[in-house]
Amino acid sequence: MQLPEIPDDCVDELMNVLCRDPYHAQGLPIAGDTMLTRPIEGEQQTEGWVMGARRPCALDGCGGVRIYVRWPGGQITQPCSQGITQIAQGVWQIE
Ligand SMILES: [Zn+2]
Numbered sequence: 001m002q003l004p005e006i007p008d009d010c011v012d013e014l015m016n017v018l019c020r021d022p023y024h025a026q027g028l029p030i031a032g033d034t035m036l037t038r039p040i041e042g043e044q045q046t047e048g049w050v051m052g053a054r055r056p057c058a059l060d061g062c063g064g065v066r067i068y069v070r071w072p073g074g075q076i077t078q079p080c081s082q083g084i085t086q087i088a089q090g091v092w093q094i095e
Pocket residue numbers: 057058059062063064065080081082
């Protein structure tokens with residue numbers, strides 16, 4: 001998957017928020033990371049692009065962060081940080 005180069009002071013055009021911020025130090029995905037769909041036996045996982053925009057998860061008592069991910073075709077979803085796993089440097093997977 002070809003990713004655009006992201007400068008340190010990048011502002012996400014869609015969400016108008018900083019792409020790089022203290023979340024990086026908290027072990028959460030940052031802009032440009034890869035998000036893989038939930039593994040399903042016999043199916044190839046889809047690679048999404050972590051956009052850098054985030055918001056607190058609204059689920060009661062979750063305490064997680066919603067991570068904005070853009071998928072091939074342009075769809076954007078917001079998986080919760082409590083439902084993802086890091087499987088490699090810069091690569092995450094929805095559980
Ligand atoms: Zn959550």
